[in-house]
Amino acid sequence: MRLPFALILLIVTLFCNAQNEGYWQQKADYKMEVSVDAKNYQYKGKQTLVYIND
Numbered sequence: 001m002r003l004p005f006a007l008i009l010l011i012v013t014l015f016c017n018a019q020n021e022g023y024w025q026q027k028a029d030y031k032m033e034v035s036v037d038a039k040n041y042q043y044k045g046k047q048t049l050v051y052i053n054d
Contacts, residue, residue: 027052 034045 025052025054 029050031048032045033047034043036043
């Protein structure tokens with residue numbers, strides 16, 4: 001009786017865990033400071049990027 005119960009419990013646990021492994025969350029925060037020289041078709045600036053991948 002213990003073996004079938006343990007086997008079912010193992011299968012259910014693996015199935016539930018497999019559902020969570022494919023999930024991740026990403027976040028990107030960025031800040032840009034840009035100055036544009038329209039006459040010469042140029043731009044200069046700085047960019048800061050923080051990327052989080054859980």
